[in-house]
Amino acid sequence: MRITTCLVALLLCSAALLLPGNVSAQVPEEPTFATDIAPILYRSCVNCHRPGQIAPMSLINYREVRPWARSIKNKVETRAMPPWHLDRRLGIQSFKNDPSLTDDEISTISSWVDNGAPQGNPADTPMPPEFAPADAWQIGEPDVVVTFPTYTVPAAGPDLFGDLFTEIGIEEDRYITSIQTRPVGDKAREVVHHALSYAVETDDAGDSMGGGLFLVEYASGKQAEIYPPDSGLLLPGGTQARLSYHLHSIGEETDANVELGINFLPKGTEPKHIRYSSQLGGSQGQTIGVLDVPAGEIARSDGYTRFNKAARITMFQPHMHMLGKYQCIEFIYPTQPVRAETVNCAGFDYNWHMNYNYADDAAPLIPAGTILHVTSWHDNSSANRGNIDPKNWVGSGGRTIDEMGFAWIGWTDLSDEEYEAEVAARAKARETDD
Numbered sequence: 001m002r003i004t005t006c007l008v009a010l011l012l013c014s015a016a017l018l019l020p021g022n023v024s025a026q027v028p029e030e031p032t033f034a035t036d037i038a039p040i041l042y043r044s045c046v047n048c049h050r051p052g053q054i055a056p057m058s059l060i061n062y063r064e065v066r067p068w069a070r071s072i073k074n075k076v077e078t079r080a081m082p083p084w085h086l087d088r089r090l091g092i093q094s095f096k097n098d099p100s101l102t103d104d105e106i107s108t109i110s111s112w113v114d115n116g117a118p119q120g121n122p123a124d125t126p127m128p129p130e131f132a133p134a135d136a137w138q139i140g141e142p143d144v145v146v147t148f149p150t151y152t153v154p155a156a157g158p159d160l161f162g163d164l165f166t167e168i169g170i171e172e173d174r175y176i177t178s179i180q181t182r183p184v185g186d187k188a189r190e191v192v193h194h195a196l197s198y199a200v201e202t203d204d205a206g207d208s209m210g211g212g213l214f215l216v217e218y219a220s221g222k223q224a225e226i227y228p229p230d231s232g233l234l235l236p237g238g239t240q241a242r243l244s245y246h247l248h249s250i251g252e253e254t255d256a257n258v259e260l261g262i263n264f265l266p267k268g269t270e271p272k273h274i275r276y277s278s279q280l281g282g283s284q285g286q287t288i289g290v291l292d293v294p295a296g297e298i299a300r301s302d303g304y305t306r307f308n309k310a311a312r313i314t315m316f317q318p319h320m321h322m323l324g325k326y327q328c329i330e331f332i333y334p335t336q337p338v339r340a341e342t343v344n345c346a347g348f349d350y351n352w353h354m355n356y357n358y359a360d361d362a363a364p365l366i367p368a369g370t371i372l373h374v375t376s377w378h379d380n381s382s383a384n385r386g387n388i389d390p391k392n393w394v395g396s397g398g399r400t401i402d403e404m405g406f407a408w409i410g411w412t413d414l415s416d417e418e419y420e421a422e423v424a425a426r427a428k429a430r431e432t433d434d
């Protein structure tokens with residue numbers, strides 16, 4: 001136990017020690033807001049730090065930014081902002097949606113603040129990026145919009161869990177290219193804590209059968225899913241949509257209206273690769289993981305899932321609840337002797353459901369028979385500031401105060417030939433780079 005405790009502490013704390021030491025050539029001598037700081041904020045901060053978004057203050061113009069200068073320095077030096085909890089010291093570091101700052105950018109912000117946070121010449125400030133409204137479709141105007149029945153959340157009460165069903169209205173098999181869940185309106189965004197969408201078969205009477213095929217997850221702060229251009233997710237014809245929701249009260253009665261927007265490949269076309277997304281690596285073979293987190297301790301749990309076919313891994317997203325702190329994914333390859341490789345580790349903060357989408361040329365390629373090993377750490381000690389009750393044992397379950405430990409993994413299947421060809425192409429690309 002001691003070792004695990006140290007490990008987690010080391011992994012969590014040392015990020016703060018990686019403060020920029022050497023000021024390199026990339027760091028301007030006298031940075032100003034107009035020329036040096038605004039471009040960083042516009043790329044990595046203002047998608048949240050602008051009016052109507054989740055962050056507490058807007059950081060678009062100098063007048064808004066200046067009072068926060070010290071706090072900004074602190075948050076970027078400790079890498080608390082922008083939220084990106086991937087451990088930078090090991091594993092793959094090449095992702096599609098990485099907003100994190102380089103060491104040089106952090107140094108630039110630090111020296112700007114230390115110099116009194118000057119504005120520079122206002123005329124040099126670039127135009128802030130333009131944003132679509134908060135509940136706009138990120139996937140373009142969808143081919144189909146599925147509207148779930150309205151659920152009215154009372155002003156106060158316990159967290160609500162359940163299912164809503166509705167027709168999708170697609171009779172033949174189609175392949176999904178992009179999909180997004182969208183609570184409609186600001187209030188709905190506040191009450192919808194979390195929602196999973198599934199496609200379920202219906203019986204002769206039109207009633208839903210079984211849990212269905214997982215389509216997409218919505219959690220506050222989470223983006224739409226846009227699959228790689230040559231892949232698609234099969235939506236069987238005639239299925240219904242099921243929304244498995246987790247709602248919470250916000251002090252006033254609120255209609256939780258949720259829509260599912262879907263874009264398809266043209267009728268009759270099949271993608272080169274079928275895309276999957278699943279909850280994998282829960283301990284003891286259970287989807288959400290069987291967990292035993294003693295009072296006051298840090299507990300480690302391990303789960304394993306075997307890939308029967310070769311695959312390209314496209315996405316990794318740790319999933320735990322309030323006590324979740326850190327998760328690693330590892331592949332155990334079907335070689336003799338067996339070889340294992342840590343792919344990524346990431347810190348975990350329940351307020352942020354971060355998904356890490358691998359860059360195309362870095363997405364892990366695994367041969368058939370590879371085992372995914374997921375390790376999750378839950379911190380039930382009093383040192384965990386998010387822990388409201390370190391005196392109680394915690395186990396697995398669906399409520400926010402219960403725990404879960406698994407990874408959402410996105411992948412596309414490859415044939416053995418495709419796998420060999422992809423591995424060879426990667427090796428060749430590396431040769432030409434050198």
Ligand code: HEC
Binds near residue numbers: 101
């Ligand atoms: C994904 C959304 C998101 C991004 C991107 C983001 N922030 Fe934040 N930021 C938040 C939220 C939400 C909070 C308040 C909760 C918290 O502190 O975690 C916050 C809090 C802060 C605070 C502390 C405010 C306070 O009340 O003390 C600072 C400073 C800050 N952010 C700066 C930045 C900077 C600088 C960047 C870019 C380098 C950035 N943030 C990127 C969402 C974001």
